[in-house]
Amino acid sequence: MGIAALILGILGVILSWIPFVGWVGVVLALVAIILGVLTLKGGKKGMGIASLILGVIGFGTGMYVQIQTLMFASDLEAAFDDPALQMQMDQAMQQGLNEALQQAAQPVQPTQ
Numbered sequence: 001m002g003i004a005a006l007i008l009g010i011l012g013v014i015l016s017w018i019p020f021v022g023w024v025g026v027v028l029a030l031v032a033i034i035l036g037v038l039t040l041k042g043g044k045k046g047m048g049i050a051s052l053i054l055g056v057i058g059f060g061t062g063m064y065v066q067i068q069t070l071m072f073a074s075d076l077e078a079a080f081d082d083p084a085l086q087m088q089m090d091q092a093m094q095q096g097l098n099e100a101l102q103q104a105a106q107p108v109q110p111t112q
Contacts, residue, residue: 008032009029028058033055
């Protein structure tokens with residue numbers, strides 16, 4: 001059980017850094033904490049402490065990264081709902097389209 005707790009703690013720390021997918025890391029870190037406590041009670045102090053430390057780090061990091069990711073996504077969605085930004089994007093797209101049409105309308109120069 002100590003090895004499983006240690007592996008889950010390591011996976012929890014690694015996966016917790018990935019936005020939107022890191023919830024898996026948070027769950028694995030919680031399981032590592034639970035198994036780490038059980039390992040400590042079973043008498044394997046080294047693996048138990050390591051699992052607890054990795055579990056806490058994975059859980060804390062995962063929660064922080066996932067909350068920040070959700071806040072960023074929410075702010076980004078609100079920014080795209082802004083009418084002024086929509087107008088700027090429409091104007092930029094229109095200008096780029098006009099430039100592309102002007103380039104396409106120019107006659108091709110024959111090469112020698």
